[in-house]
Amino acid sequence: MKWQHALKDYQLYLKIERGLSQNSIDSYSTDIQKLIAFLEENNINSSPISVTSEVVQQFIYETAKHVNARSQSRMISGLRSFFNYLVFEDYRKKNPLELIESPKIGRKLPDTLSEDEIDKLINAIDLSTPQGERNRAILETLYGCGLRVSELVNLKLSDLFFDEGFIKVTGKGDKQRFVPIVAVTQKYINIYRKEVRNHINIQAGFEDTLFLNRRGKQLTRAMIFTIIKQLAEKVGLKKNISPHTFRHSFATHLLQNNADLRSIQLMLGHESITTTEIYVHLDKGHLADVVEKYHPRK
Template sequence: MKWENALKDYQLYLKIERGLSKNSIDNYALDVKKLMRFLEDASITISPITITAETVQQFIYTAAKQINPRSQSRLISGLRSFFNYLVFEDYREDNPLELIEAPKIGQKLPDTLSEEEIDLLIQAIDLSKPEGERNRAMLETLYGCGLRVSELINLKLSDLFFEEGFIKVTGKGDKQRFVPIIDLTKKYINIYRTQIRNHMNIQAGFDDTLFLNRRGKQLTRAMIFTIIKQLAVKIDLKKSISPHTFRHSFATHLLKNNADLRSIQLMLGHESITTTEIYVHLDKSHLTKIVEQFHPRK
């Protein structure tokens, strides 16, 4: 079996059997491609069926010199998944990463923005330009609904149920959920729709896409990152932020204002509440208030 064939079959498995998003599949494939590149550069001719733990260990050791522990852990996890697939399909009898341990890493808490910082970023948007109304609506949606960047750029007009107070979001693995939308977010989306989007030359196939670029097509993830980075520079924000920072801030602020974890989990689309629990670590004052309010010996 050639590496290219094994990788192609693996990507198909991730899509059909595990229902992963394109971004997730690309990330898993990238881990395998790094190993393939290493073998090619080292002139090692060996198939995914016959590669040994020693060769994989050699690759991990080489990669470790160039990436941080968290990236090492991600690489090992991705390769372990690939070889587990080969074992599952009876191509191999063992996983060469079984005895390779990932480096110990601490829990990485997500960066967040204060309410004041979010206000400053949104106020910094130049509304004199047509894309300004779009950018304001996008950032209000990221923060107001706690969306992932992929969920934002894929949002459809047909996903908006404003009368019911919800939007339909398609998340990881094409799983759909309904997220509440507040009046302020609805207001800015409607301004963008009626004053900007309605006057655009929309390209075929993007009639239902909510947020569009100047050419009438879907925005890219990179464009959202760029917009946010430029706004951060404009207000001289010293934090390193991304679209995901707005999602983290959404969850953290809800928790701080006494929303329960289960509700936040449903709105974020986390499969496990353990993922949502990371936000508890961001604001210890919230835990103190809970004890003071509910403990019988307060």
């Protein structure tokens, strides 16, 4: 079995059987392609079936010189998943990463913004331009609905159910969920639609896409990052923020205002409650207050 054949089979498995998004599939594939490149550069003639634990360990050791522990851990996890697939399909007897341990890393807590910082960023938007109205609607939607950036750029007009107070969001693995949308977010989306979007020459294929660029096409993920970075520089915000920061802030502020984890999990589209539990670690003072207020033996 050749490497590229094994990789294509694995990609198909990730897409069809595990229902992963293309971004996740690309991430897994990158780790395998790096291993393939390493074998070629070092003239190691090993197939996916014959490659040994020693060779894989050598590759990880060399790669570790150039990446941090978190990236190394993610790479090992990706390779382990690939070889587990080969074992499952009876191409191999054992996983060469069976005895290779991932580096120990602390759990990284997400960066968040305060309500004042979010207000400063939104208030810094230049509303004298059509792009300003669009960007305000984008930030209000990111924060108001806790969306991933990929979910935001793929949001459709047909996903908006304002009369019912919800939007339909397509998340990882094309899983769909309904997320509540508050009146203020609805208001800014409607302003953008009426005053900006209705006056754009929309290109074929993007008629149902909510957020568009000046040329009438779907915004890229990179463009959303750029909008936020420029606003952060404008207000002198020293934090390293991204679109995901608004999602983290959404969840953290809900928790601080006594929302339950299960509701936050559903709104964020987390498959496991353990993913949502990271927000519990953000505000231990708040949790202490909750115990003080609600515990029967306080």
